[in-house]
Amino acid sequence: MKHPDTMKTTQRTAWTAPSVLLLTLILAGCSVAPVYDKPAVDTPAAYKEAAPEADPRWKTARPAEALARGQWWTVFGDAELDRLEDRALAANQNLKAAAARLAQARAMLGSARAERYPELNAGFGPSRQRPSPASRGLPDDAPSSATTLWRAQATVSYEADLFGRIASGVDAASAQAEQSEALFRSVQLALQADVAQNYFRMRELDAEQQLYAATVALRERSLKLVQRRFDEGDISELDLARSRTELASAQAEAIEIARQRSAAEHALAILLGQPPASFGLPARPIARMAVTIPAGLPSELLERRPDIAAAERAVAAANARVGIARAAFFPRLSLTGALGYESGELGNLLDWPARAFVLGPLVGTALTLPIFDGGRRSAELERARAAYEEDVANYRQAVLDAFREVEDNLASLRLLDEQNRAQDAAVASAARAAGLSQIQYREGSVSYLDVIDADRNVLQQRRAAVRLDGERARATVGLIRALGGGWSEAPPSTAMVGTSMATIITTP
Template sequence: MKKFQLLSLLTATLILAACSVAPLYEKPQVMMPQQFKEAHGSLKGEQGSQWQTAQPSEVADRGLWWQVFNDATLNDLEEQALLDNQNLQAAIARLAQSRALLKDERSARTPQISAGMSPTLQRVSPDSQRAESGSEQTLWRAQAQIAYEADLFGRVSSLIGAAQADAEQSAALLQSVQLSLQADVAQQYFTIRELDAEQEILRYTVDLRAKMVQLTQYRFDAGDIGELELVRARSELASAESETLAVSRRRAIAEHALAILLGKAPAEFNLAAMPLQRINIQIPAGLPSTLLERRPDIAAAERAMAAANARIGVARAAYFPRLNITSALGYESSDIGHLFEWSSRTFLLGPLIGTMLSLPILDGGKRDAGLARARAVYEEDVALYRQTVLKAFGEVEDNLASLRIIDRQTGVQDNAVIYSERASSLAQSRYREGLVSYIEVIDADRTLLSQRRVTLQLNAERARATVQLIRALGGSWQAPAQPNLAQASR
């Protein structure tokens, strides 16, 4: 009869364990445009109608996107950063922590078994033994204890689901750190190359102004001009030399920042000078917005919603009974020498302390508050997810617009440089012939320097906008070449 009752209890437990009060998780609807605004007419006249909406997918490979720049030095720097950057190592450690927490939650699905051995000195009351006097005795116990929480209303399953989503969110955040690191390395690299190019322009300017000082000194010595023009020439030379030193300072600071991104001390890193050249990368026409599926911040935001939804189930389960099944079996004897004899065996089914089935009746609104908080957290995560998607589309639009306008601006700016070079050449020739004052040369020289710098800035902005577009898309638009870091760490 007892066995039948025990079997009935276990059967009922299994039936109840199949019940879950957690809400069914569904990704919230997000209003997305059918095409990118800036894709229309921005890519060699192609229409943007081929762009499609996307759903998050954090496991998609992002590829070695920096290889589109065809720069061996940049390729090497990116590899170093992936190996030694400390922020990335910290993100990998956080992913390992979240996976360990998931494993910890999953352990609740299996009975917890422990074993121990101990003596107990006990005085038994006369009434309990119906004896004339109490007695003291020492009991030796060697037992195994088993504890298990039956998942009656999905509390354990909801905890595991939340931990699973948290682990997946950590994986997406690792991808986010990795993608940000790769983009930061590329941005810093192109900044240094921009400063190298600016340094080259300034060195040319210094050489040109040094020659003009010599010419002005010659004409001053010959009595053709006054001291004012000589002083102006020397002032312009000193100004150019000062700007050269300022660029050197900025370049040193940028190089130190890049070293830190690579996980190196600044003293251990030196990057040879290499002026930035114009980068011409053609973005494929009709590039689908499904590439946004790989944006790790979107994936992380979506997984945060899933975890919050699962925790609503945990909060709901608090309204229902919890069944904790405990038992112990082993040996018990007053003589250690007879402890492991067959006649000394013993067992206990039921709670050692407390109750097996528990249900809070009056808690002052604690469960209501817990459920309200869980729902509010979910609503917050829904709003953050939608905002993340909007931000992603905005970043893509921004960089598409930047690249489109930079293309047009560069063509106009190239003409400005050509005209400035011609004007500077004419001014110098007329000055040598004594037809104009040195002020004309200074104005033409400054204009040329300014236009060359604007051209350089456009070249740098093109490189940075390309990097930012790739980052906004979540990685390369080319076929992936190797597994991503988060997948490799699993």
């Protein structure tokens, strides 16, 4: 029969183990991380620069990174641009670097999630040791011999997430992975826009080259006419010198345009991920852009911007890190154990009597409670809170920048329409004045200087018109980029970037 005290001890032990386990499970469900609320931002009721017929309704911006953007560049109906965009998405090195950063963030998320589970290890090997006599409770001069101990054992360790430290780490890593994906999309969108804008820049320079080629041909004919009249004694050498000067000036400016086109072609080659020496694009002058972005754009478009999504996910990650810093003030429970065999002889290692186990902390204690650290944990908490406030400010600034970029491009397109009409009228008037000056010069009523001035004015006005066409094309691309990459929510085709992104991420 058991002694009453022994029975009480047994009952106490029987009740204590479940109680401790229950308490551990209860504490594991507790988290000291602050509840995350997306920061509020001020939004206007309507776009200031939108056309009057635009929908004035607006709502709070919410990053919607999962929405499909589509191959927005196909709206220009340019097969050459479509081909260049596909090449850039497949070979651009900056995009591949962004994909690698995304893969790193996802791997870090996997590492953070692994902390939720026990860690199991196995080991095998001998240890040779000679304990001191004093450590065995013997006199210092007592004999002591060296022994060899063979071990084959498995060890397990597990940290109970009492106050949400591990959960907060997973939340932070998850938000970081989502931020990296949004940043990848941002790099992707920037690449698409840069390719389109560089392409239209080259087409603009092609139009200028075409314009200067026609100007050089015209001035060559004028020089022949002036030369003939000089040879016949109708005019002085001054008109001949002026005609030669104008021809040489046009030829020099044509060479400058060729130099700029070469630089633009080289820049486009780099965006495509290939050396400039192996890339060339046939000349094709830009045409007046017929694409018009709808003025009544839905409010969701601004929400699709990847940079805003990245900034918002950075706020969520910072909020989770505040939870990690708070959890450092509370106890940590680490459970460890080892099970295996120990023997002085290798041949006896796996014998049943050689079995051994350890339950409890292999090193240190199972439950640790921080008491004093000189204010280090408080400083870490303050740093985490300040980092959160910084990310909130960055998020709100990203929203403001997005509104500004949309407004800028809406204003550019609206005013470029007016400017194009005025410039077309200027080109027509300048061409009419140049034709009249040629007639009057032949009749001898005006000097050749008037003809030169009229020709210069025609060239300047036509060149300004070409530049406006290029500006309109780039502003259209800029507006699409500011809106997050298109205004259609239709799912992308199989050739869209989703496939390209997966290819990039999985390519070694």
